[in-house]
Structure formats: structure tokens, C-alpha cells
Amino acid sequence: MSNPPVTITYYLEIMSSWCAWAEPAWAELQARYAGRVNFQWKIALMSPADFPATRAQCDWYYQRSGLVMRSPFRLDSGWLEPARQGDYRAPNEVAEAARELGAAGDVVRLALSHAAMREGRKIGDLAVAVAVAAKAAKLHPVKLRARAASAAICARVAASTAEFHAHQISQRPAFILTDAIGDKAVFSGLVTAAPLAAAIDGMLADCAAYASHAAQHAPLPG
Numbered sequence: 001m002s003n004p005p006v007t008i009t010y011y012l013e014i015m016s017s018w019c020a021w022a023e024p025a026w027a028e029l030q031a032r033y034a035g036r037v038n039f040q041w042k043i044a045l046m047s048p049a050d051f052p053a054t055r056a057q058c059d060w061y062y063q064r065s066g067l068v069m070r071s072p073f074r075l076d077s078g079w080l081e082p083a084r085q086g087d088y089r090a091p092n093e094v095a096e097a098a099r100e101l102g103a104a105g106d107v108v109r110l111a112l113s114h115a116a117m118r119e120g121r122k123i124g125d126l127a128v129a130v131a132v133a134a135k136a137a138k139l140h141p142v143k144l145r146a147r148a149a150s151a152a153i154c155a156r157v158a159a160s161t162a163e164f165h166a167h168q169i170s171q172r173p174a175f176i177l178t179d180a181i182g183d184k185a186v187f188s189g190l191v192t193a194a195p196l197a198a199a200i201d202g203m204l205a206d207c208a209a210y211a212s213h214a215a216q217h218a219p220l221p222g
Contacts (some may be wrong), residue, residue: 005207007039007205012042076120078121097147174186180207
């Protein structure tokens with residue numbers, strides 16, 4: 001089977017509530033375009049200053065986002081630890097390490113997000129994040145923890161975060177769509193499937209048209 005002509009890259013932060021709200025759209029797109037689009041995700045760490053300073057602030061944000069999303073539940077701010085001063089790299093590095101150990105899909109990310117946003121578990125702690133991820137993906141916790149704490153994983157997360165910023169965007173979730181004919185679409189901060197689907201449909205149609213032309217006509221004259 002040939003490679004899909006369209007690739008969508010999802011930049012996310014495990015501790016971002018808006019990324020949590022975007023997960024149903026991501027799942028919907030993967031189901032709708034299975035086999036026709038290449039899906040991948042990358043970590044884009046939030047800066048420490050981006051996190052709420054107190055649970056009261058976090059609850060205020062969750063009340064607002066829950067209203068915007070028409071959610072029947074409010075996210076749980078119990079994961080927030082002011083003493084961390086916005087350092088929540090651990091769950092992101094655990095997700096990246098789990099991928100390297102074979103859990104390449106969304107299972108670990110979703111488990112970590114659910115543990116924090118719905119259960120209020122303090123996954124900013126490496127041990128807690130490892131326990132959640134290891135259970136979700138049936139990975140060896142000692143191996144997972146060692147890999148998550150490695151310099152290689154730290155560097156990879158830093159690199160994907162820098163790649164995110166190189167697109168000159170600041171909001172997560174972000175979705176970068178590229179295709180075989182050189183087109184690129186950037187969506188930053190949107191959490192619904194419709195606008196992404198419209199862009200994907202346009203790209204697929206254009207790529208199909210180019211392929212049809214190539215099949216019926218000679219290459220560009222020299």
C-alpha cells in the first residue's frame with residue numbers, strides 16, 4: 001500500500017485541558033480517514049508560566065472551558081501542585097518513553113490525561129505517571145521509568161517542543177497538515193473535527209487531481 005498523501009501532526013501537552021477536550025475530534029478524524037491520512041502526535045511542552053498558580057485559578061479555567069464545550073462534567077484540578085511551579089514534564093516524558101517501548105498509539109496519552117483531568121491524580125510526579133502509563137499499556141514500570149528519565153527522551157521532547165514553536169504558534173492543541181504536493185495548513189487552538197476535516201478533504205481532492213494528471217499526461221517539458 002502506498003503512503004497516504006496527507007499527514008496530520010497533532011502537537012499536544014498532556015496537562016493541557018484543551019488537548020483533553022480535543023481528543024474526541026482526534027479520534028473521529030482517525031476513524032474517518034483511516035488508511036487515507038497519516039496521523040502522528042508530538043509533545044509540545046507548556047512553559048511553567050502557562051500553568052495556573054492555584055487550584056482556584058485552575059477551577060476557574062475548567063469552568064470556562066467546560067461551558068464552551070457544553071460538557072456535562074467539570075475537569076478535576078486535583079493534579080495541580082503549586083509547589084511544582086509549573087514543572088509537569090514527567091507525564092509528557094513518560095508518554096514519549098512509552099511510545100519508544102512499543103505503545104505508539106494514543107492509549108498512554110489518554111490514560112495520563114484521564115488520570116489528571118478526570119481523577120485529579122498528581123501525575124506531575126514521575127512515579128505516579130509511570131504507574132498510570134505502565135498499567136494502561138502493560139509496560140514494565142522499571143524500564144518505563146528509566147527510559148522516561150533518560151537524556152534521550154528529554155532531548156526528544158525538547159526538540160518536538162522547539163519544532164512546535166518554529167511554526168510560530170502558541171496554542172495547544174495544534175494541528176499541522178501537509179500533503180504530497182507541498183501544501184500546508186496550520187490550526188492552533190481549535191478542538192473540533194469539522195475545520196480539520198474540511199482541510200483534509202481539500203488536500204485529498206487536490207492530491208487526487210495531481211495524481212490523475214500525472215497518470216494521463218507526460219512530465220513537465222524541459
